Structure formats: C-alpha cells, structure tokens
Amino acid sequence: MKILIVGHFSESAQSKITGHFPQDWNVVIVPPGEEMLQHIADCQVLIPEHIQVDHSLLANAKQLKLVQTGAGYDNVDISACTQLGIWVANASGVNAQAVAEHVMALILSYYKNIPFLDRFMKNRLDENQLEYTGSELEDKTIGIIGLGAIGKKVAAFCSALGMNVQAYARNTAVSSDGVVRMTDFDTLISTSDIISVHVSLNEQTKQLINKAVLANMKNSALFINTARGGIVNQPDLIEALKNGELSGACLDVYESEPLPLDSELRNLSNVILTPHTAGMPDARKFHRKRYDFFIDNIKRVANGEVPESKLNQLL
Template sequence: MTDSRPAAEDAITVLIHDPESDHYVSMIRRRFPDIRVLCAKDAQFLQCHVPEADIILTSPSRFPVRLFEKARRLRWVQTTVAGVEAFLPIRDRMSDLIVTNARGIHGELIADFVMTGIGMMQWDFPGLMREQSRKEWRPRCVPPLAERTLGVVGLGSVGAAIARRGKSAGMTIIGSKRDVSEAIAGVDRLVPPHGLPELLQLSDFIVLAVPHLPETTRLIGREQLQLMRRSAFLINIARGSVVAESELIEALQAGTIAGALLDVFEREPLPVDSPLWTMPNVIVAPHVAGYPSDYTARVFEIFGENLQRFIEKRPLRNVVDLNRGY
C-alpha cells in the first residue's frame, strides 16, 4: 500500500512499518492531509521505498537495521515502543538521526499491573485459589501493605509511576537511579546503582524497571537473590535479560526468596518446559503489563505532536540518547 500522490521534492514522506500500520495511516491522513504516507507491509515494499522516507514510524525489533544505509533522506525515527536496544549496535551510524520513543504511555498501566501483583502476593491469592478449588477453609493473618517496603530498581517514567502508587498505598519506597542529585516524588530513600545490595536487603517487594543495557544484563543473579529477604518477592517488568533465569529458578525452588511475578523472560514465549509455569510461588504473565487497549492511539498522541513539531522545526518530545541507550 502506498500513497497514490506523486512525491514532490519538498514533500514530507512518512514510512510506516508496524503491525498496526493501517490505523496509523488513517490517523496521519486525518490530521496531516498534506503529508505523504507510505505503508510497508512486506519486506520488498520496505526495501524499495525506504530511500524516500524523511520519517520512519516503526518498532526497533521489527525494522531491519541494515536498511538505514539506504535511507538517504531520513531525518527522524519514531519508535512505537520505549526500548531501543535493537538500534544500539549501529548507533554510530545513526548519529545524524533524531530518534524518539513511546516513553510515557506505559507507566500507569504497568503500575496497575505491579500493584495488583503485590496485592496478590501479599495475600497469597494463588494459594487462596488453590484452597478454593479444594474447598479448604484456612484463615490467616496478613500485615498491611503500609508496613512493607517497596524497592524500585530504575526510576524512569515507569519506575516513578510504580513508586508513586506504592507510596499511595502507604509503603516505604526505596529507589535506585543513576542520577540521585534530585529527589523523586514518593521515594523515601534514593540510592545510586552501587547501592543495589542495600535496596535488596531492605525491601519486601523488589520491582525491576531498568532499560535493557549491557550493565543491566543479568543484573539479578544468585548473589543478588541471596541478599534478599526470604519473605521477599521479585517483580520483573523490565526485560528478561535483566534476570539470570536459571539462578532465579534455583532460588525460588530453594526458598531463598518467597516468590516472583514475571512478565518478561529470557525467551518469549516462555518455553513450555520451563519450571516457572508450574511453580506455586510464581505468577507468570505473557508480557502484557505495558500494553493498554488503546496503545495505538497513545503512540499517535506522541507521534502526532512530534510530527507537528517536526513540520514547524521545533524540538521533538521523547528524544532518545543512543549513547546512553534510553
């Protein structure tokens, strides 16, 4: 599918490469009728038309990065997700491009997911449901969340949203962040990355909300899990690579930690033979925490504003520093 209008020399051309491309095309044409839109639904069309694009709207994991060499007019890449790790190996070749992401659309929904999971683990809802299936009546006492400490590793837009929600539940919040020079709303104690051991030792629930970077790969392994309280729970909504999965499985089996809520894994879909599927102290989710039902519309809010800014030659929102990786 392509725009039937001829490409004027000074016309701005947007190339869309995304499973929801038809929706994006419709929204762009309604708001920006003078913009030329190309919709690449197959590899051949993409390869043929990428040299015409001034702007590309895509997901980094889906876009063949080798095609950037053909994108001679390209000035700006808007991603439909927050993570840009697929671009990092070629960031030197992208130094002349503006890259913007979908940061900000995931935080509140992921915070919903995390707080729901914390409640489920605090009251052991999986155990309650197993008892219900067996018609067992087993009362027990549970301390309030306001007596619990939540550790948030990574305080970007997602981590900050989680911290605010935890604080609204009365929890004590410890957060880890590269730059600790400025306070974060709702965070009682802020530690730099080298303060991670302290955060692990003091927290009842630990949420991983860091980007995928070389320094966050296998951030949590056997050594870190042993620092956690035996009553503590690990929640991973970052990337599967952040946790050494086999070492987490060992810790869960040994009772080193109480349990885990996992939305991301080293391999996705999670292999059917993974022990995580059937462990009584694990809640498995299929990478759903950050995908609201109106995801495409939320992405377009960012892209539409940025496209207007691009036309008016104003600075764009959500610019990514590829040297930092986020």
C-alpha cells in the same frame, strides 16, 4: 509522509493503528522480513516494534529521518542513527500510569493469593479445606530500582498503601521527595521485602540481577520485573525461585519473547506471569497515548524541529 511500523499485529490491531494516524499519511504495517526491506527504502519514519535497527538495516533506509520507539529503545543502534543524521526518540513516560498500575496489580495478586484462590473456587473445592497464607502490604518495604516516571508512580501508589519506599538510581541528581528514601544498590537489595525494576536495558543494566544479587535478597522477598527481560539472568532467577532463596516473582518481560512454552517459569507455583502487557492500557496491541505521542513527534521532525524525548543529538 511514509511511516513504516514493523511488528506482529492482528488485522484488527492494524486497522486501529492505521486509523489513528492522519488520513493523508502513508502508514504501512509489516512483520519482520523481506516485505519490510522493500518498504524501508523510502520511508521517512520507522517505528520498530520487533526488530533490531542496526547498520545493515539503516543502509537501506535512504530517506529515514526518525526512528521512534516506545518506552524501550535497546533494539536501536543510536550511534549508527546519529552517524547517518537520523533522529532517535522514545516515548518516555507515556505508559507510566499503565505500568505502575500493573505493578500494583501484581503485588496485590501475589500477597492476596488471587491466582490460587481463583483456581480454588473454579475447581469447586471444599472451602472448609482452604489453607493458604497471605499478607498485608502496610509496613512492608519496597525497593525500586530506577526512579523515572514509572518508578515515581509506583512509589506514590505504595506510599498510599502505608508501605516504606526506598529507591536506587544511577542518576545521582535524583533526590528524595519525602515519599522515597534514596539508598545504595546493595542496601536496597538486602533490606527490601519487594524489589521492582524500572530501568532501561543497556550495557550497565544487562543481567544486573544475577546469582550474586539474588543471593543478597531476603529469602522472603518478592521480585518484580516489568522493564526488560535482559536486565535479569533468567536461569539464575529460576534457580533462586526453585531453591527457596526467593519467595516469589512477578514477571511481565523475559529474556526471550514470547516466553517459550517449555519455560520452567510456567511451572513454578510461586511465580505470576503476564505476556508483556504492563504498558498496554487500552488493548494488547494498541496504546492510544503512545500513538498520539508518535504523531506529534513525527509532525515536529517533518517541520524541521527537534523531537520530544530525543535520544541523540544531530549537528
């Protein structure tokens, strides 16, 4: 069994990952490029961390049986895989706890001014001159866009803090559980004090948050995105933050990653940034739960079974 993992990993991260797989499996970790193309010809499983899986790439993957992604799968052409008889599966829900905790950390850091206060103390400034504004979370309304595994955990955490929780989901089968009040998209946008995005990136959600949507948010609102950068029109968000049309933002994902060093986001005092680490509970490049899920799914496909959390259906 040959598993090809394509992405940018340090030597220590590669050692952790390969050591986690069964010893009799051939696990190869390479960055995108020519070496990747050499290995893809005879691999049975592809775990694409930092590449697009499209027709041109799949044309070289003659033995491929499974494309296994993390929670996100916007980098995989599912139709092309289906045509070639290749399963596609993601690891939906395995990072829900980690991402939800990260969202809460961002919310608390923002409203309790943790980054500012940390800099204040480390700069040894006179505490008698300290002036800042803060806010309690009780009775604030959070609007959650997308009520999957992560959205539900965020809802539960916020409810425990005495917040009002409302959500919008495209799947009309999603219903209120007594904690969450379901509402329409426009109402959520215009009435929420905090708006947190928890949907996958697809044609329907690409640049879902744009100039018009941002204009309908409260000027005092906090916007949070730990899902995918492409869901937001980043220049529109920056403009809203600079013009006071939005109180602030907490971002873990960006249109271009890693975030360019000259990005205006790095200079905005009303923004908290993290480097796409919300879903990593154990370390920057290793997620034990995710790799456990990968291994179980690979075994299922190897045994002729249907993978868990499949994204396509083969005949």
